[in-house]
Amino acid sequence: xxxxxxxxxxxxxxxxxxxxxxxxxxxxxxxxxxxxxxxxxxxxxxxxxxxxxxxxxxxxxxxxxxxxxxxxxxxxxxxxxxxxxxxxxxxxxxxxxxxxxxxxxxxxxxxxx
Amino acid sequence: xxxxxxxxxxxxxxxxxxxxxxxxxxxxxxxxxxxxxxxxxxxxxxxxxxxxxxxxxxxxxxxxxxxxxxxxxxxxxxxxxxxxxxxxxxxxxxxxxxxxxxxxxxxxxx
Numbered sequence: 001x002x003x004x005x006x007x008x009x010x011x012x013x014x015x016x017x018x019x020x021x022x023x024x025x026x027x028x029x030x031x032x033x034x035x036x037x038x039x040x041x042x043x044x045x046x047x048x049x050x051x052x053x054x055x056x057x058x059x060x061x062x063x064x065x066x067x068x069x070x071x072x073x074x075x076x077x078x079x080x081x082x083x084x085x086x087x088x089x090x091x092x093x094x095x096x097x098x099x100x101x102x103x104x105x106x107x108x109x110x111x112x113x
Numbered sequence: 114x115x116x117x118x119x120x121x122x123x124x125x126x127x128x129x130x131x132x133x134x135x136x137x138x139x140x141x142x143x144x145x146x147x148x149x150x151x152x153x154x155x156x157x158x159x160x161x162x163x164x165x166x167x168x169x170x171x172x173x174x175x176x177x178x179x180x181x182x183x184x185x186x187x188x189x190x191x192x193x194x195x196x197x198x199x200x201x202x203x204x205x206x207x208x209x210x211x212x213x214x215x216x217x218x219x220x221x222x223x
Binding site for chain 2: 031033035040041042043044045048055057090092094096100101102103104105106107
């Protein structure tokens with residue numbers, strides 16, 4: 001049963017455009033995450049966010065920014081996409097502090113032409 | 114270096130064969146998870162297994178935290194088991210982030 005929802009499923013855009021992806025979780029968790037899965041299928045953390053703190057992976061370019069309206073939503077904005085941003089972006093949620101199971105959404109596949 | 118090492122990289126099984134996938138961690142960890150992913154598919158949590166042995170149907174996971182390793186055993190493999198199996202560790206701390214291995218691609222043939 002899906003409890004982490006992502007939209008859109010797919011997005012195709014051109015270099016330099018701005019895109020925004022949505023994520024919502026209905027599990028009542030207080031921490032949400034964005035991961036990037038590249039063409040080699042390797043998953044890497046981009047952001048970890050709860051009510052109190054945003055933790056950013058230092059390798060994430062500044063054109064990426066998370067946006068949250070409440071603890072159930074964490075969107076991802078990319079200000080000016082580059083070809084290397086083509087990937088699958090996965091949203092996840094869990095309870096705070098680690099050592100808790102994470103639940104993932106279905107992902108948004110971004111293609112940058 | 115790679116903090117999470119998975120082996121083998123890929124595996125081809127005859128339907129009905131058993132398999133064991135390994136995951137080794139280079140740092141101490143709080144917990145770990147096993148995930149399953151079909152090509153183009155969602156990431157599905159198979160086991161959340163901080164320590165000890167857990168079983169679900171034909172799948173068994175054993176984590177030995179002190180030795181920084183975990184294994185996933187598939188018994189009597191079926192064609193529907195084909196896909197990529199990923200392990201991930203949580204090293205603790207506020208972020209709660211998971212660090213993933215590169216995955217084991219499993220193909221079950223009839």
